[in-house]
Amino acid sequence: MPRIFRPNAYFEEELRLGKLFPRELEARNSVLESSFLVLNSFPDSAKVLAHSPPEENWLKYWKEKGIQIPKPILLRNIKQSLQKEKEIQLEEWGKISRWNSNNNELEIDPTYSDPAKIYGSKLNQNDWNQEHNSDLISYSIRNSEDWEIFLDKEKDRFSPDQKFVFKTEFGFAGAQKFRDVSGLKDLAYLFLKVKREPFLIETWVDRTKDFSLLFSAKNGEYKIEEGTILLNDHKGKYSGTWMGEFSEIENYLSGMSESFSQVSKFHPNYEGYGSIDSFFYRSKGVQVLRKISEVNFRWTMGCLLLELRRRFPKKGNDLLLFLPKVQNSDPYSRLRSWEKETGWEILPLSTFFSPYRRPNQKNLIWVRLPAGKNQDPWEEAKIVSESGIRVLGP
Known part of the structure; x- marks a missing residue:
């Protein structure tokens, strides 16, 4: 029975619309499709379902790094690729669908989508959360x-x-x-x-720092996996994830045990990856932790980074960072020069161009940084971001 991974970054939109594969979000979803091709480049990994094949220069860059990127199963070829399969092991960013072997198509499965709508609803989460954390x-x-x-x-x-x-x-x-x-x-x-x-x-509150608690759940048992720093602006717009040794992450996790227990009781039957998003904000001159801002019962960028660190173990800190579209025709040569200049390991998780050579609006970069005892993640991320914009710009 083949294993297929569907990186449906538009999971919430699928829940809202009640249909799979919203066409207007295909380009945005390509970031996750290529990221999971990297993650699943090991033998016996799940095959990745993608809308389009990745860019050749991107494949070449990873090959130079010693990583052979596997070919995805293209969505337009799914019937042909899986026509003889009565059953597949389907894994998804957000679990919502099943394989129908009668018509060789993916379809929404109410046994997954109905609970996802209940527990993924920001409104239902708020009603529950107000009983325990009514700080706003x-x-x-x-x-x-x-x-x-x-x-x-x-x-x-x-x-x-x-x-x-x-x-x-x-x-x-x-x-x-x-x-x-x-x-x-x-x-x-x-x-x-x-x-x-x-x-x-x-x-609205004056947010100062954002954190995320990553967890997994199986057979009714919830487990804390890791803590990350979310790189958001003061309005909560996400730009990246930082994971590594840092005392503030440990302090954050130490204060989350009760909230984590509440989440496991809120959705006791959930299975898979998830995260609790939290943030500090200023209130009357004091820093206050909003322990549960939102719970994601699906994969997140932090979960992706955690699995990348496990597949490619290396001492140090890791940064996932979104950078704007490139302004030059050969960004890969500039990445090589950027590595030499900084000593960082720089890995493009998304392709810079579409199959039609149009530059993508956003690019996801994975930067592996040496460990530093006094390293400040927010300052480090700012340095990397400014450096990346300079390198990949005109």
Whole structure:
């Protein structure tokens, strides 16, 4: 029985739309497809399902590193590739589908999608989380009545400088919208009356540092795997993940045991990878930890980095970083020069160009850094990012 891995980075969109493979997100998904080709380059690994073949120069770069990237199963060839298979072992970024051998197609499986909608819903998570961690104003808005309740309860606490965050029930990290008090009603009208989409509303806070607790679950047992630093801006827009030796990660994990226990009780039947996203914020001059901002019952970029570290063990620290599209025709030669200049190991997890030689809008770079006792991840990530933009620019 063949093993197939589907890197469906648009998992939340599939839940929201109720259909697989949203075409408008194929290019964005290619980042994960190539990353898992690297991860699954070992014998007996699962075959990766991809929308398009990777770029030849990208394959050549990895071959120089001693890594033979396997060919993916192309989505357009899936029927031909698996037509004789009555059953496959399907693994996914976010588990939602099954293989139908009668018509040789992937289809949504309600036994996976229904629980994913329940426990992956930001609104359901908020209702549960407010019982344990009610540190911020946070309301699940499913209809006009919920909106009126929110206004009635909180209007006396409104101030002209107060901002709020709107998050859709299912959506990508960093896609939230921000409004001050004067703009609340217009945005609520857009969600409730025009889009007819429920949303979460929270008070905006001054975020300072973001962390993530990685976990795995199997047969009812939850296990903490690792802690990471999420590289986000003050609005929560994600740009990368840092993993390695750092005292602040240990301090963060030491304060998360009770919250981790709550998550395992919230979704006791979950199996697979997941993460708890947390952040520190300033409140009246004091740093406060919002222990559970969101729970991801799926793979995350941190889980990807954890598995890369396990497959390619090396002492030091690791950084996944998104960089903007390249502005030159041969970025791979510049990567080689960048390695020589810095002494870092620099590995492109995504291809720089599409099969049609169009530069991709974002590029995922894996940088392996030497360990340093006084190394500050935020400062280090800034240095790497600025260096990468300079190297890959005009």
